[in-house]
Amino acid sequence: MSTRDTLIRNARVFDGSGNSEKVADVAICGDRITAIGPRLALNAATSIEAEGLALAPGFIDVHTHDDLYVIRHPEMLPKISQGVTTVIVGNCGISAAPAKLNGRLPDPMNLLGEAGQFRYPAFSTYVDAIREAQPAVNVAALVGHTALRNDQMDRLDRAATQAEILAMRAQLQDALDHGALGLSTGLAYLSANSAPSEEVMELAQPLAAAGAIYATHMRTESDAILDAMNEAFATGSSARVPVVVSHLKCAGIANWGRSGEVLHALVAARGTQPIGCDCYPYAAGSSTLDLRQVDERVKIAITWSTPHPEVAGRTLAEIAAQWQITQLEAARRLQPAGAIYHSISEEDMRRILRHPATMIGSDGLPNDPRPHPRLWGTFPRVLGRYCREEKLFSLTQAIHKMTGMPARRFGLAGRGLIREGCYADLTLFDPEKVEDTATFDNPIQPSRGIAGVWVNGTLAYNSQGLTSQRGGRFVPRGKSNGFEPSGF
Numbered sequence: 247m248s249t250r251d252t253l254i255r256n257a258r259v260f261d262g263s264g265n266s267e268k269v270a271d272v273a274i275c276g277d278r279i280t281a282i283g284p285r286l287a288l289n290a291a292t293s294i295e296a297e298g299l300a301l302a303p304g305f306i307d308v309h310t311h312d313d314l315y316v317i318r319h320p321e322m323l324p325k326i327s328q329g330v331t332t333v334i335v336g337n338c339g340i341s342a343a344p345a346k347l348n349g350r351l352p353d354p355m356n357l358l359g360e361a362g363q364f365r366y367p368a369f370s371t372y373v374d375a376i377r378e379a380q381p382a383v384n385v386a387a388l389v390g391h392t393a394l395r396n397d398q399m400d401r402l403d404r405a406a407t408q409a410e411i412l413a414m415r416a417q418l419q420d421a422l423d424h425g426a427l428g429l430s431t432g433l434a435y436l437s438a439n440s441a442p443s444e445e446v447m448e449l450a451q452p453l454a455a456a457g458a459i460y461a462t463h464m465r466t467e468s469d470a471i472l473d474a475m476n477e478a479f480a481t482g483s484s485a486r487v488p489v490v491v492s493h494l495k496c497a498g499i500a501n502w503g504r505s506g507e508v509l510h511a512l513v514a515a516r517g518t519q520p521i522g523c524d525c526y527p528y529a530a531g532s533s534t535l536d537l538r539q540v541d542e543r544v545k546i547a548i549t550w551s552t553p554h555p556e557v558a559g560r561t562l563a564e565i566a567a568q569w570q571i572t573q574l575e576a577a578r579r580l581q582p583a584g585a586i587y588h589s590i591s592e593e594d595m596r597r598i599l600r601h602p603a604t605m606i607g608s609d610g611l612p613n614d615p616r617p618h619p620r621l622w623g624t625f626p627r628v629l630g631r632y633c634r635e636e637k638l639f640s641l642t643q644a645i646h647k648m649t650g651m652p653a654r655r656f657g658l659a660g661r662g663l664i665r666e667g668c669y670a671d672l673t674l675f676d677p678e679k680v681e682d683t684a685t686f687d688n689p690i691q692p693s694r695g696i697a698g699v700w701v702n703g704t705l706a707y708n709s710q711g712l713t714s715q716r717g718g719r720f721v722p723r724g725k726s727n728g729f730e731p732s733g734f
């Protein structure tokens with residue numbers, strides 16, 4: 247061993263595979279885990295006594311919108327402070343690359359950043375920018391369907407022509423050749439809602455040969471959710487690729503209590519094709535302010551508004567009352583704007599969160615001045631509130647949902663497991679104390695109980711906060727998951 251090496255002693259090691267824990271020492275040499283075992287007889291430059299603490303593979307945030315934030319804020323405090331070592335960007339149909347904008351920043355691409363920050367017309371230029379930024383966390387990327395539409399189409403309120411689909415497909419193929427994980431869609435948004443299933447199916451053709459996947463923010467998450475799920479599954483089976491249903495939920499008061507039938511449909515389809523989903527541990531969603539989701543019975547908090555920045559943090563009901571207009575009219579005047587919708591039932595969310603098909607994804611919005619607390623709190627909240635306190639699942643299962651399961655599904659080779667030879671992406675935490683502190687009223691708060699976070703062997707965060715080192719890399723797609731339903 248050399249001066250760069252670290253030995254973590256006597257930790258409760260959760261290897262990420264879903265197998266039960268073992269007390270062991272773990273040795274890090276360079277960017278790799280080099281030894282695991284009880285009482286390793288090694289001398290390392292740094293030795294850490296971890297008795298009573300849990301050591302897990304670094305958490306993988308499968309659903310993020312950190313595409314541009316990770317370049318502008320490479321220290322990535324909202325994520326590294328949760329024990330996250332890899333973020334998957336490019337979800338919900340929106341990605342920083344390949345994006346040309348053509349003078350237009352359609353909703354919801356504005357969630358990622360301002361027009362001037364989109365500088366990656368080719369996927370490879372984005373990869374270069376990540377390498378140059380040297381972020382604290384690893385970055386793996388999906389390609390957004392809406393970004394491709396915006397690159398190739400004069401307007402987004404129609405279906406793409408055959409020629410446009412071919413042009414988008416060439417961009418997708420180029421991104422796959424440079425390590426993209428797959429394709430994402432955001433069919434619920436107006437910028438992609440006019441795309442018929444056939445457009446996505448034809449665009450998705452190159453995915454299978456590349457061993458890539460399809461992730462979707464479905465056409466709807468409310469009344470017609472079962473139809474939307476069927477559309478997602480049909481797209482996956484036509485392209486012969488695995489499907490990840492993004493932030494699975496039953497949105498809107500009329501749909502509370504439907505998680506049972508939704509999960510039943512998911513399980514039935516999993517019998518014949520590979521399907522998974524992700525979920526964030528909150529009973530509220532957040533995105534741009536959508537007039538179709540304004541419902542006087544639902545509490546809606548405004549997170550930002552371009553014409554009225556002063557209202558950030560207030561509810562739509564308060565704003566409408568002050569302006570003496572309806573909430574719908576107030577929502578119109580606030581556009582473009584962002585919102586938090588308290589439109590999910592806690593019971594449904596818990597049922598989806600604990601389902602064995604479900605991974606953890608924050609869906610955090612790092613550019614919001616008053617973000618949904620999921621940005622800072624998702625992973626500690628799953629470990630503290632939902633695992634330790636509510637006992638929705640064992641700690642072994644909770645960690646598996648954040649590590650081994652997503653690494654296998656997204657093809658992140660050498661990550662998500664504590665094994666000799668794997669990358670030393672590791673999170674050390676106190677399972678008795680780990681907790682989120684970010685709230686809807688006070689959302690920018692690092693969690694408690696995270697003792698050490700290593701990314702490719704570099705200690706990026708500890709109980710004192712950020713170290714001055716960053717070890718993150720661009721992570722290209724690894725080996726194919728194939729189209730086998732079993733084991734996805």
Ligand code: ZN
Pocket residue numbers: 337338432463492493
């Ligand atoms: Zn989404």
Ligand code: CU
Pocket residue numbers: 309310311337338463609
């Ligand atoms: Cu999202």
